[in-house]
Amino acid sequence: MKKTVSIVLSIVLLISFAACTAKKHYRDDTACEALAVNAMSAITLSDTSLTFTEKGEISLSVEPYISEAVSSAKECAVRFTGGASFDEFGIFHCADETETQNVKTILENYLESKAKDEVYRSYFPGEEYKLDEAEVKIFGNYVSYAILSADNRSAFFAEIDQLLLEA
Numbered sequence: 517m518k519k520t521v522s523i524v525l526s527i528v529l530l531i532s533f534a535a536c537t538a539k540k541h542y543r544d545d546t547a548c549e550a551l552a553v554n555a556m557s558a559i560t561l562s563d564t565s566l567t568f569t570e571k572g573e574i575s576l577s578v579e580p581y582i583s584e585a586v587s588s589a590k591e592c593a594v595r596f597t598g599g600a601s602f603d604e605f606g607i608f609h610c611a612d613e614t615e616t617q618n619v620k621t622i623l624e625n626y627l628e629s630k631a632k633d634e635v636y637r638s639y640f641p642g643e644e645y646k647l648d649e650a651e652v653k654i655f656g657n658y659v660s661y662a663i664l665s666a667d668n669r670s671a672f673f674a675e676i677d678q679l680l681l682e683a
Contacts, residue, residue: 542656542680548607551658551679552593558675559668561595561603582606585622588615589659602639602646604663605672612657619659623652627661655680 586592589608596604606623610616630636631647650663653673660676662669 541682548593555675558671602643608659610657623661
């Protein structure tokens with residue numbers, strides 16, 4: 517009896533472990549602009565957002581890190597508030613895993629540079645936590661970053677995950 521219970525428990529544990537480590541599969545055919553529009557509906561921003569979806573618009577308008585990420589990706593959509601807060605997010609669609617990792621590294625460096633910039637941090641007193649808690653996540657061949665409040669950041673990433681997750 518003990519042996520049977522042991523075997524059954526071992527099988528249940530093995531199945532549970534396998535289920536926990538199952539890799540998610542994401543779509544690779546969704547436009548970044550469509551993802552951004554849907555993400556905007558899931559979060560609340562304090563100001564009208566400026567929108568950049570064309571590579572030329574972004575590379576002429578924002579930091580070198582974002583320009584580098586844009587030039588590395590197939591397409592992108594970036595949103596940020598027009599001077600009222602640190603709220604910002606971007607979605608980048610990459611061609612393959614190598615490009616995805618490259619864009620992720622670029623965006624992590626971008627967030628780190630913003631978080632360390634004392635002059636930039638002083639623009640919106642009380643919102644520095646958004647810079648400190650900013651995140652980059654990968655969803656298949658998509659890379660997203662968010663400089664948002666905890667609730668908005670969570671809702672943003674959940675929305676992107678839901679939109680890209682294959683059924």
